[in-house]
Amino acid sequence: MNTNTNSGDGGSRTRGMVLAAGRGLALAVVSLPAAVLGFCLSLVSLVLIPIGVGAFTTPYVVKGVRAYADRRRALAERWGGVRIPSAYRPLPETANPWKRTYALLRDPATWRDLRWLQVDMTAGFVTALLPAVLVLYPLEGFALALGLWRTMTGGPYGAYGPYWYGFVPVSGWTTAFAAAALGAVVLVVAHRYAVSAFQVHFRLTRAVLAPSQAELAERVRVLTETRRDAVDTSAAELRRIERDLHDGAQARLVAMGMDLGTVEVLVDKNPEKAKELLAQARRSSAEALAELRDLVHGIHPPVLAERGLGDAVRALALRLPVSTEVDVELGGGRPDAPVESAAYFAVSELLTNAVKHSGADRIWVDLHHGAGQLRISVTDNGGGGAAVEGGSGLAGVERRLGTFDGVLAVSSPAGGPTMVTMEIPCVLS
Structure with a gap:
């Protein structure tokens, strides 16, 4: 379900606010350890490449990081309506671990994922947690106005001094109600901007994870080359088909037509020769049919x-x-x-x-x-x-x-x- 509720009544905006806060809190709790673990494993595996161990571990670590990044792409689209394209080169399947690791290190997406893990454990964590803070922090202000300030300060003139709620030093009923007023203001801000704040997290993720213009340009170049190869291959295939038809089935059909024409002339004058030519024409038709079947099989096999x-x-x-x-x-x-x-x-x-x-x-x-x-x-x-x-x-x-x-x-x-x-x-x- 998309948390984007830019247009709608107050109820839908409230539901969007609560949903953004809950999802943001869950994402922050899960993403921080996952990002730290993924980055540390990647870093250790890369450091171990020169001694040979990393050549075996890096492909598995990269697979895990890519799977996690793809999961976050899916969440960005489902929860925030933000589509993040994936531009991974296919992971090479070869028995040589050095070749696999070398191919992965040449893929810009590998290094882009590492940069994203660093961003996700810092700015990504903060932007995911922000909607929850905007929604939950006002509850503390309301609790202070209901008497929580007594336990937080130890009394109006307690030894602990005032308890700071935002920029309000709470030390009595008056300042406690001021904290509640500040909480109400924060709640209004959350009601209006919590969903947008959650969108910031996904836009940040897209800014780091999405392929760059240079990569897209390289992608266009590769597609242009493959399209040219496909056109050249198709043209060569058409020339082969034309040559096979001209030299094979077409030549046999022409010869068969000439034989039948000769049969028409000889059928009364020399019946034996006509029968011989008819038998030859039948063999030519069978051979032409076989060649046509082989040609069709070469274009697109019936099976x-x-x-x-x-x-x-x-x-x-x-x-x-x-x-x-x-x-x-x-x-x-x-x-x-x-x-x-x-x-x-x-x-x-x-x-x-x-x-x-x-x-x-x-x-x-x-x-x-x-x-x-x-x-x-x-x-x-x-x-x-x-x-x-x-x-x-x-x-x-x-x-x-x-x-x-x-x-x-x-x-x-x-x-x-x-x-x-x-x-x-x-x-x-």
Whole structure:
């Protein structure tokens, strides 16, 4: 429920004030230890990187900090109506902890989260607590006017001296009622501004957690490059389809038409030759149909459209000359068709590479979806040595995934095994 009650009657404003105070108090109590713990763990883990321990701990600490930051983003949108975009690069899944840690340290969002933890434990704590202070502090003023001042001061001329409520020194009934009047003023201010004060906390969070203009510009540059790659890939695919049609099915259909024309001439003069040409035309039509089916399969396999990514990958595995195990956990859902198609052809390319170049006799394919990511890994027990560079075909797969903000990670030490992991942000329908 949004605490924003800019327009409404006094009752709704009062409910908004109380809700802002309660939520602010809860947020302050929880956020301070969480921010301190997250910052200290991050700092210790980063310090331990040079001696090797931090390379193993940093990815887990960063995951935790990101999960906490995402939780606070969700609260900002649900409680304050403030949307805070997330611009994390996908966390690389690779067997090499140094590569994972290096990739995380290159992500500006990692350092932005650390800055936010520092702000959240100081100014963030104060701005979250402010609505509760505005609502609860007047209660003390009213309590003083009801006689609490006696216990706070020890009497009108007690040894403890006056009790200060705000700027009012309370030492008797007159000053106690003055404290109550001050409390009433604070309560009026709270009634008018408590919700707005709570909004300040979320705006502060957005100011620190939201990506900067430089990051957005870099994001635009990456999207421009991936769009250009997608356009180039589509143009190349169209040229391939046109070439296959021209050199394959179209040529066979033209030859078949010529054979049928010859049959028309020979059917009365030379029936045997006409029968021979008819048989040849029938073979040509069957071959043209097979080529058209292969062409359609290369554009969008029917099994992918009808049964989804998991069954389509299983069908790929059945056609391979190498023993291949496929494990699918997609929860019965399906990604959007473009993502599904890109993932299918990426897996197809990886399996082809493994069969042709790795020398493996076993391949494992794992597909699962979680935390808004479609994660696919293809592992073989071959000789290793695969790399994105060097024209291995992995660069093309990486470009294909980049169109959808996907990433590709390769772990392929000499001697094997090779594991290629792909992650594509998506939701399942």
